[in-house]
Amino acid sequence: MPSPAVSRLSSSMPGVDGPSLIRQLANFVPPTQPVSAGRQLPTSVPLPVLPAVEAAKRLAAFAAVDRHVGLEHKFIGIGSGSTVPYVVDRIVAQGPEANRHRVFIPTGFQSKELIIKAHLTLGDVDQFPNLDVTIDGADEVDNDLNCIKGGGACQLREKVLAEAATTWVIVADYRKNSHVLGTTWTQGVPIEVAPFAYAKVLTNLSQLGSPHILPNGKPGLALRMAKMKAGPVVSDNGNFIIDAPFPPEQMKKPAELLHQIKMLTGVVEVGLFCDMAEAAYFGNEDGTVMIRHADGAVENLNSVPATPDLASALTSAFIEDERPAPDGKA
Numbered sequence: 001m002p003s004p005a006v007s008r009l010s011s012s013m014p015g016v017d018g019p020s021l022i023r024q025l026a027n028f029v030p031p032t033q034p035v036s037a038g039r040q041l042p043t044s045v046p047l048p049v050l051p052a053v054e055a056a057k058r059l060a061a062f063a064a065v066d067r068h069v070g071l072e073h074k075f076i077g078i079g080s081g082s083t084v085p086y087v088v089d090r091i092v093a094q095g096p097e098a099n100r101h102r103v104f105i106p107t108g109f110q111s112k113e114l115i116i117k118a119h120l121t122l123g124d125v126d127q128f129p130n131l132d133v134t135i136d137g138a139d140e141v142d143n144d145l146n147c148i149k150g151g152g153a154c155q156l157r158e159k160v161l162a163e164a165a166t167t168w169v170i171v172a173d174y175r176k177n178s179h180v181l182g183t184t185w186t187q188g189v190p191i192e193v194a195p196f197a198y199a200k201v202l203t204n205l206s207q208l209g210s211p212h213i214l215p216n217g218k219p220g221l222a223l224r225m226a227k228m229k230a231g232p233v234v235s236d237n238g239n240f241i242i243d244a245p246f247p248p249e250q251m252k253k254p255a256e257l258l259h260q261i262k263m264l265t266g267v268v269e270v271g272l273f274c275d276m277a278e279a280a281y282f283g284n285e286d287g288t289v290m291i292r293h294a295d296g297a298v299e300n301l302n303s304v305p306a307t308p309d310l311a312s313a314l315t316s317a318f319i320e321d322e323r324p325a326p327d328g329k330a
């Protein structure tokens with residue numbers, strides 16, 4: 001349902017319906033404040049229209065920053081992936097004054113570069129082990145906000161920064177919103193392993209139930225190989241990555257599976273993040289954002305403000321509570 005503002009606008013523009021206007025608004029990049037000694041983004045010209053998935057990522061990131069990065073937040077974890085650059089853009093748009101006394105902690109090489117290029121202050125988690133908030137992407141998120149992460153091989157640092165933060169928030173596009181992990185992210189649970197132990201861990205994972213060939217005939221359990229380099233992917237920590245798919249019966253209990261895998265000697269970290277997220281923000285194709293909270297509540301935002309409003313954050317269009325009724329009836 002379009003917000004009142006969108007309805008008013010679309011009724012004054014013949015031939016423009018609410019959903020299409022929402023889509024256009026979703027593609028509008030807001031004017032931003034120049035950052036001292038940093039890059040200066042356009043102040044009035046919208047950037048080129050993004051493909052729907054990119055626009056959805058941007059909406060999710062903007063909404064999450066507006067809600068979770070306030071003036072009082074000084075130590076901020078920045079995750080990895082293709083959604084996170086929009087998180088940094090929105091933080092930069094809060095202006096130099098908001099960012100002057102903040103320190104940003106990256107989950108890997110990519111986010112370190114983002115922080116440096118945005119002229120934000122870079123720190124590391126060994127200097128700042130207590131973060132106010134970390135915002136990160138995810139490869140898939142289930143009903144209980146458990147996630148698969150590590151598509152970019154960053155899960156070790158990502159989990160450290162998730163645990164170090166008072167609040168851990170996920171930003172993603174609509175394709176990541178799932179009921180059972182492994183439904184859309186089918187290549188398996190990313191597992192970081194000590195290089196010399198990889199063959200032993202592969203054997204262990206096979207014994208745990210990860211198939212070498214999937215039921216559809218595609219390759220299953222495997223050491224992740226690099227695309228533009230001969231040999232395996234090497235993580236920012238100098239380790240290898242194994243991708244281990246498991247049948248739905250095991251993926252339905254991600255915490256149990258996480259503990260089983262983590263107990264294998266040679267495993268450094270597992271890309272299953274269970275019971276950690278406070279909220280997941282999913283940008284949708286129609287320009288709306290769905291927020292799923294850890295307690296089961298679901299909010300739908302019909303729009304995201306063009307510029308960050310540090311005082312009042314977002315306006316919730318409406319709130320649906322999807323928690324089961326106390327008597328157990330739907």
Ligand SMILES: O=C(CO)[C@H](O)[C@H](O)COP(=O)(O)O
Pocket residue numbers: 079080081082083084136137138139148149150151152153154155158172
């Ligand atoms: O876990 C990750 C990297 O290890 C990323 O957060 C995950 O792959 C999501 O990335 P994107 O925002 O590109 O979908």
